Amino acid sequence: MEALSVNVAKRTFDAVIVGAGGAGLRAALQLSEAGLKTAVLTKVFPTRSHTVAAQGGVAASLGNSTEDNWHWHMYDTVKGSDWLGDQDAIEFMCKKANEVVIELEHYGMPFDRTDNGKIYQRPFGGHSMNYGQAPVMRSCAAADRTGHAMLHALYQRNVRANTQFFVEWMALDLIRDADGDVLGVTAMEMETGEVSIFHAKATIFATGGAGRIYYSSTNAFINTGDGVGMAARAGIPLEDMEFWQFHPTGVAGAGVLITEGVRGEGGILRNAQGERFMERYAPNLKDLASRDIVSRAMTTEINEGRGCGPDKDHVLLDITHLAPDTIMKRLPGIREIAIQFAGVDPIKAPIPVVPTCHYQMGGIPTNYKGQVVVPKDGQPNSPVAGFYAAGECACASVHGANRLGTNSLLDLLVFGKSAGETVVEDFQSGQLKLKPLPADAADVSLARLARLDGQTNGESVFDVGLEMRRTMQKHAGVFRFDNLLKEGVQKIGEVAERAKRTEIKDKSKVWNVARMEALELDNLIEVARATMVSAEARKESRGAHVRDDAPDTAENPNGRDDANWLKHTLWYSEGNRLDYKPVNLKPLSADVEPIALAKRTY
Structure with missing residues (x-):
């Protein structure tokens, strides 16, 4: 035990959640409600977690405003995923949607209401009725601050359940033993810089996404x-790290999110000629097509010279035709964002x-139970003992090659609960010891x-991070090109080597932000490498991953090559190694028909 004698404190729990x-x-x-001693580690106060930024709503086939059922929701999600989503997990999520939303309402979530008192629901891109x-x-909303309301409701409920929070702690590394089982994490208290071990029977990762690998991000x-x-x-x-969603509507020049709920309430995308251009790209759902379709349409308009502004580098989201009262009631936060970050009042x-x-x-x-799964002994999905994950950091895979709007908050609720139930x-x-x-x-x-404390004459954390973000933006953006991807693999490898030599000038321990940013860069580099290598290898267009050398043809609709690429990518950090595993096209229930492959149109 000599290695642990370096003043490393140990804390023991039934479960630790990061x-x-x-x-x-x-x-x-x-x-906590089941009586387990539970620790939650978080870099920020819980109600400041990034879920707070979710605006539009949470998907559930309640049918409060229009006829709906979970079968249609499942169909839309499989279609939205461009058939890369696992149909057992998708069925599980869509079936559970009503249950978790009503639970959330009972926890005190202040959903908007219809005139008859039911939860208000708005339309969202990619969600359709009757196949x-x-x-x-289908989107259950609390104005345009749904994530904010959700976090507060869940946090208050956890306080009631006596969950133990470690606020402003940064998890550093996963602890595994010789058998590969997960035994907890190491973590650093930001205030003191001291490292502790959180030893647990179960470890759940719910750390969110890594959008900061890109230069422009919401x-x-x-x-x-x-x-x-x-x-x-x-x-x-x-798994499947080549698939990144570019939200169609970030504020030009700032990247701040403008929810798809704006288009759900009747917003229209227009080019420099004032044309509602989405009618050309998605004649049925128009501005409410799936996000990857809308993002590429917008980028095409800009690339072909129909962009707006002096640099013709953006398009316009128009809600001036909506009643001011509707905007003030349903989209108050969006109006404030537009005024603060774009300098325009969307009413005008x-x-x-x-x-x-x-x-x-x-x-x-992961599987639909929240268990982390890896290939082992000939099985593609063998659970890692003691390790679970949920939310954006996990890949169940319900989103496949493209996520539908409002399915992310649903993912959090369904698989957060499922992982908890499994633990x-x-x-x-008695399985967990x-x-x-x-x-x-x-x-x-x-x-x-x-290494950080001893490094001299090293690389600037800021400079290496900036080069990573510019490389990702240029080489793995909305559209992808064979030569840029190949070059990108080489460049991101060079950036990763530079990241091994980062230096911080401030060696102090108390609230050392420079040290935290250097540690975060280590994580971002892993994600950037995984993304670029996986994207270069996937020689097809599917969902958010669209290549110039894989166009739409009769043999491969939408540029998708199901004969060779209907499979999940697995990237291993050691050696930049790639492996693959099959997509589960079989639903969870025997009486549910699989959703057959088809051309994806809106």
Whole structure:
């Protein structure tokens, strides 16, 4: 035990959860209410987690405003995923949607209401009625601040359940033993810089996405892919990391998100000629087509010279035709964002918008139970003992190659709860035991910190991070090109080598932001490598991954090559190695028909 004698404190719990956004809080609630001693580690106060930025709503086929059922929701989600989503997990999510939304309402979530008192629902892109016939109202909303309301409701419920929070703690590395089982994490208290071991029977990652790998992103600065990076360094493969969603409507020049709910309420995208151009690209759903379709349409308009502004580098989102009362009631936060970040009042003038990196479809491989799964002994989905994940850091895979709007908040609720339920079941059955820590449990983390403290004449964390973001933006953006991807693999490899030599001038321990940013960069680099290598290897167009050398043909509709590429990518950090596993095209229930492959049109 000599390696642990370096003043490393140990804390022991039944379960430790890393991340206090929607998924982490929902999982924690399940565990705490079952009587498990639960710790939640979070870099920021729970109600400041990035779920707070979610605006538009949470999908559920309640049918309060229009006819709906979970079968249609499942169809839309499979179609939206461009058939890369696993149909067992998608069925599970869509079936559970009503249950988790009503639970949330009972926790005190202040949803908007219809005139008859039911939860208000608005239409959203890619969601349709009767298998694609017309838009359906499926997004349960609290004005345009749904994520904010959700976080507060879940946090208050966790306080009631006596969940133990470790606020302003940064998880550093996953602890695994010789058998590959997960025994907890190492973490650093930001205030003191001291490292501790959180030893647990179960570890749940709910650390969110890594949108900060891109230069232009709607993601907060805390979204640095910490859980994904930790998993990759610990030998866990990352699944489908080539698929990144570019949200159609980020404020031009700022990247701040303008919810799809604006188009759900009747907003229209217009080019420099004032034309509603989405009628050309998606004649049925128009502005409410799926996000990847709309983002590419906008980029095409800009590339072909029909962009707006002096540099013709954006398009306009127009809601001036809506009644001011509707905007003030349904979209008050969006009006404030437009005034503050775009300098326009959307009641009077259109908002300048441009596609911006928004969501990570890939992540840590899991099943619908929230268990982290890896290839082992000939099985593609063998659970890693003691390790679970939920939310954006996980890949269940319900979003496949493209996520539908409002399915992210649903993902948090359904799989946060599911991961919690699985841990409780495994705990009660005796499967989860507190295994002894290896002698070197904290050595990797201590070595990383020691390198930063001892590094001289090294690289600037800011400069390396900036080069990473510019490389990702240029080489793996909305459209992807064979030569740029090949060049991107080489460049991101060079950036990764530079990241091994980062230096911080401030060596102090108390609230050392420079040290935290250097540690976050380590995680971002893992995600960037996984994305670029996986994207270069996938020689087809599918969902958010569209290549110039894989066009739409009769043999391969939408540029998709199902004969060769209907499979999940698995990227391993060690050696930049790629592997693949099959997509599950079989629903969970025997009486549910599989959704057959088809051309994806809106």
